[in-house]
Amino acid sequence: MTRHFEIRARGAKKRQRTRGSLLDSAVNVFARQGISNAKISDITEIAGLANGTFYNHFKDKDELALQTALAIILEIASGIDQSMGNIKDAQTRLVVATTQFLTTATKAKDWGLVLVDGYHQLPKNKIETAVYLKADIQLGLDQGVFDTTLDNVLLDQIAALIMSSLSLQLATGIDKNVSKRTCQHILQILGMSTADAIKSVRLAQPKLVGLQL
Amino acid sequence: MTRHFEIRARGAKKRQRTRGSLLDSAVNVFARQGISNAKISDITEIAGLANGTFYNHFKDKDELALQTALAIILEIASGIDQSMGNIKDAQTRLVVATTQFLTTATKAKDWGLVLVDGYHQLPKNKIETAVYLKADIQLGLDQGVFDTTLDNVLLDQIAALIMSSLSLQLATGIDKNVSKRTCQHILQILGMSTADAIKSVRLAQPKLVGLQL
Amino acid sequence: MTRHFEIRARGAKKRQRTRGSLLDSAVNVFARQGISNAKISDITEIAGLANGTFYNHFKDKDELALQTALAIILEIASGIDQSMGNIKDAQTRLVVATTQFLTTATKAKDWGLVLVDGYHQLPKNKIETAVYLKADIQLGLDQGVFDTTLDNVLLDQIAALIMSSLSLQLATGIDKNVSKRTCQHILQILGMSTADAIKSVRLAQPKLVGLQL
Amino acid sequence: MTRHFEIRARGAKKRQRTRGSLLDSAVNVFARQGISNAKISDITEIAGLANGTFYNHFKDKDELALQTALAIILEIASGIDQSMGNIKDAQTRLVVATTQFLTTATKAKDWGLVLVDGYHQLPKNKIETAVYLKADIQLGLDQGVFDTTLDNVLLDQIAALIMSSLSLQLATGIDKNVSKRTCQHILQILGMSTADAIKSVRLAQPKLVGLQL
DNA sequence: GATGAATGAGTATTCATTCAT
DNA sequence: AATGAATGAATACTCATTCAT
Numbered sequence: 001m002t003r004h005f006e007i008r009a010r011g012a013k014k015r016q017r018t019r020g021s022l023l024d025s026a027v028n029v030f031a032r033q034g035i036s037n038a039k040i041s042d043i044t045e046i047a048g049l050a051n052g053t054f055y056n057h058f059k060d061k062d063e064l065a066l067q068t069a070l071a072i073i074l075e076i077a078s079g080i081d082q083s084m085g086n087i088k089d090a091q092t093r094l095v096v097a098t099t100q101f102l103t104t105a106t107k108a109k110d111w112g113l114v115l116v117d118g119y120h121q122l123p124k125n126k127i128e129t130a131v132y133l134k135a136d137i138q139l140g141l142d143q144g145v146f147d148t149t150l151d152n153v154l155l156d157q158i159a160a161l162i163m164s165s166l167s168l169q170l171a172t173g174i175d176k177n178v179s180k181r182t183c184q185h186i187l188q189i190l191g192m193s194t195a196d197a198i199k200s201v202r203l204a205q206p207k208l209v210g211l212q213l
Numbered sequence: 214m215t216r217h218f219e220i221r222a223r224g225a226k227k228r229q230r231t232r233g234s235l236l237d238s239a240v241n242v243f244a245r246q247g248i249s250n251a252k253i254s255d256i257t258e259i260a261g262l263a264n265g266t267f268y269n270h271f272k273d274k275d276e277l278a279l280q281t282a283l284a285i286i287l288e289i290a291s292g293i294d295q296s297m298g299n300i301k302d303a304q305t306r307l308v309v310a311t312t313q314f315l316t317t318a319t320k321a322k323d324w325g326l327v328l329v330d331g332y333h334q335l336p337k338n339k340i341e342t343a344v345y346l347k348a349d350i351q352l353g354l355d356q357g358v359f360d361t362t363l364d365n366v367l368l369d370q371i372a373a374l375i376m377s378s379l380s381l382q383l384a385t386g387i388d389k390n391v392s393k394r395t396c397q398h399i400l401q402i403l404g405m406s407t408a409d410a411i412k413s414v415r416l417a418q419p420k421l422v423g424l425q426l
Numbered sequence: 427m428t429r430h431f432e433i434r435a436r437g438a439k440k441r442q443r444t445r446g447s448l449l450d451s452a453v454n455v456f457a458r459q460g461i462s463n464a465k466i467s468d469i470t471e472i473a474g475l476a477n478g479t480f481y482n483h484f485k486d487k488d489e490l491a492l493q494t495a496l497a498i499i500l501e502i503a504s505g506i507d508q509s510m511g512n513i514k515d516a517q518t519r520l521v522v523a524t525t526q527f528l529t530t531a532t533k534a535k536d537w538g539l540v541l542v543d544g545y546h547q548l549p550k551n552k553i554e555t556a557v558y559l560k561a562d563i564q565l566g567l568d569q570g571v572f573d574t575t576l577d578n579v580l581l582d583q584i585a586a587l588i589m590s591s592l593s594l595q596l597a598t599g600i601d602k603n604v605s606k607r608t609c610q611h612i613l614q615i616l617g618m619s620t621a622d623a624i625k626s627v628r629l630a631q632p633k634l635v636g637l638q639l
Numbered sequence: 640m641t642r643h644f645e646i647r648a649r650g651a652k653k654r655q656r657t658r659g660s661l662l663d664s665a666v667n668v669f670a671r672q673g674i675s676n677a678k679i680s681d682i683t684e685i686a687g688l689a690n691g692t693f694y695n696h697f698k699d700k701d702e703l704a705l706q707t708a709l710a711i712i713l714e715i716a717s718g719i720d721q722s723m724g725n726i727k728d729a730q731t732r733l734v735v736a737t738t739q740f741l742t743t744a745t746k747a748k749d750w751g752l753v754l755v756d757g758y759h760q761l762p763k764n765k766i767e768t769a770v771y772l773k774a775d776i777q778l779g780l781d782q783g784v785f786d787t788t789l790d791n792v793l794l795d796q797i798a799a800l801i802m803s804s805l806s807l808q809l810a811t812g813i814d815k816n817v818s819k820r821t822c823q824h825i826l827q828i829l830g831m832s833t834a835d836a837i838k839s840v841r842l843a844q845p846k847l848v849g850l851q852l
Numbered sequence: 853g854a855t856g857a858a859t860g861a862g863t864a865t866t867c868a869t870t871c872a873t
Numbered sequence: 874a875a876t877g878a879a880t881g882a883a884t885a886c887t888c889a890t891t892c893a894t
Binding site: 863868 | 880
């Protein structure tokens with residue numbers, strides 16, 4: 001089991017370390033059994049904690065699921081941020097961000113499974129992923145490479161494409177071409193021609209070399 | 214409460230009528246409480262049947278949810294079939310079918326809610342909706358209006374757009390423009406330019422007049 | 427599955443044949459699942475009859491269990507009767523009867539399992555097996571070969587030895603020596619010396635040749 | 640209701656005390672209603688505990704029945720052990736042990752009822768009663784007072800005699816003569832003559848004075 | 853007599869949550 | 874803060890039994 005969040009809390013107070021331990025266990029159990037089938041006692045047992053300890057940190061399973069998903073998204077988003085510091089054109093930013101999101105969430109399979117499972121229960125406005133999406137789409141509109149209306153309909157549709165791609169790759173295994181197709185579709189929805197979308201995806205690949213972990 | 218499936222079974226044997234009655238109740242309860250919160254006893258009570266009768270017809274709630282979703286899809290698909298008898302060009306067929314699906318599933322709100330809720334548990338190959346999708350996309354490729362690769366990735370992505378649109382409209386109310394945007398996005402993913410996609414959506418509207426129920 | 431009781435009823439009225447069929451199914455199901463785990467529907471299903479048909483013949487499962495055990499005992503007892511027509515000395519009669527009971531109930535394994543399972547619920551006085559026991563013990567007392575008090579304590583103890591032997595052989599397989607030991611113990615309890623008991627068991631063997639089915 | 644096992648756990652941790660309380664309740668309910676008719680909720684109610692508490696201690700009713708029977712046997716066996724410290728000859732040991740078993744299990748009527756009811760489900764090798772049986776029979780063989788083969792057949796047959804006697808006395812009331820007959824039968828099966836068996840039983844009576852509780 | 857759909861009382865079992873230690 | 878025994882509401886599911894056909 002990955003001890004990601006527990007390790008993150010090394011050096012912090014005990015409360016934070018216990019919390020991190022619960023998050024790690026939650027990721028593990030949610031991924032294996034699904035959020036709705038997960039029992040609090042499964043999670044505390046794997047965390048090596050007593051049953052009641054859970055309630056010192058979370059109100060109930062719903063809050064835990066939310067916090068878990070947010071913690072995962074935060075981690076992935078911070079990775080994306082680092083990759084994009086110097087990328088200027090919107091289409092490349094979108095391809096890089098989307099690819100990195102899909103790659104990370106597929107490789108850290110448990111994270112991906114939790115995200116897919118929790119997606120529909122997550123408050124839409126909390127999906128931090130959308131933050132970069134929205135900004136970069138606006139950037140593309142400003143740069144004149146996109147041709148669309150930036151609203152919730154659009155953001156929803158793009159999110160649906162990404163989550164569908166993630167779900168597929170979690171089921172059938174990582175497939176770089178699936179990620180490329182997904183990026184291409186997003187660019188097409190944003191108004192780029194098929195040829196331009198394909199070209200943009202291809203040109204962005206060198207920026208992703210570092211991902212080939 | 215709509216007695217759709219019970220009425221369908223008029224004239225059939227008692228067993229079929231009872232089954233129809235359970236499906237109608239299930240739609241109603243699933244839509245109001247969500248599939249996972251629905252209790253068997255709620256469903257039988259609304260159906261005016263004894264608790265145990267449920268188990269003469271379905272193994273458990275999962276099987277009921279599956280059968281309910283399939284029954285809904287079958288109904289919607291048969292309606293779509295009828296609308297498209299004489300439409301020849303692929304892009305129009307896609308727009309009409311998608312619009313009709315969205316319109317029906319949004320107007321019969323309970324049906325839509327059940328589909329959105331149950332979508333992820335449905336065996337993908339059983340999604341009859343995909344049947345017309347696949348055939349019509351191939352038609353468009355043959356007619357030279359689409360430019361893409363017809364595979365599961367593509368079908369998944371289109372289905373994701375449709376379900377996302379349905380989900381949004383169920384939450385915020387029917388919105389003809391949302392449906393139009395959805396159709397446009399599908400055509401764009403299939404390789405049409407933004408301009409052509411918009412034009413195709415506009416040209417297909419007259420075929421949908423009958424839907425304005 | 428053995429169709430013993432159904433075949434017995436060949437030529438009789440339909441009611442009797444259906445009843446026989448239910449008895450055969452009951453033997454089969456009781457033997458496999460135990461009486462307390464057997465469901466009425468299991469029995470009717472195996473009999474090829476509808477659920478409700480059961481209640482045209484038996485009040486409930488208890489009555490069925492009783493009737494099934496009695497039918498088995500009747501069959502076995504009638505076989506024993508035939509074997510003993512011309513045997514005069516009490517100790518030989520007891521050995522022959524006991525051996526034949528054990529052999530038949532072990533070979534017809536389902537019968538044995540039902541008897542062992544139902545033994546404790548059976549009304550003691552209905553155990554027809556005891557009929558020959560009692561008479562033959564009295565005979566032995568009259569002949570001066572037994573030395574005991576003929577009462578319910580004695581009959582119970584002998585029945586316990588027989589059922590224990592049956593239970594053991596059903597679990598570990600038929601074992602002629604186990605049956606011989608059982609007969610020997612019965613004769614010892616009845617007051618015979620070890621040597622006489624062993625000799626009596628040995629001398630009775632020729633009478634049992636016909637059993638070596 | 641006897642609080643035997645709860646009292647035994649005085650001073651132990653709460654978990655053990657609760658467990659003892661459940662065992663006491665189980666004895667009470669099993670004795671009154673029979674194991675198969677006993678409801679978990681009856682047992683917890685009498686124990687003054689919540690329904691769910693049962694499942695913190697036992698997997699299901701079967702496990703409870705087993706543990707209850709084993710606990711009873713352990714108690715009785717420890718009483719027998721104490722009575723026999725200084726008895727040397729095998730036949731007396733057997734008579735004392737058997738009599739004490741029957742007396743205790745008949746006087747503590749609930750214990751006897753549970754043993755008779757649960758006897759057939761008990762794992763044979765766990766029947767601690769057999770431990771003293773086996774050792775003492777071997778002792779008698781060494782002392783030259785018994786004449787038999789010491790194997791599972793023999794142990795089963797003796798156990799059957801004892802349980803049959805217990806069952807009878809539970810139904811008709813304690814009867815010292817029934818216990819004596821039982822002991823006599825056991826000694827006869829072990830190869831003693833009727834006269835010697837009767838004498839051994841008589842001679843052992845003074846050792847049992849302490850039992851007249 | 854046989855059928856088999858419907859009934860509904862009866863219970864086991866789960867598991868989130870509390871709280872005394 | 875952590876513990877873990879106790880709680881008890883919530884419900885799924887079984888299956889003997891009835892009865893209209």
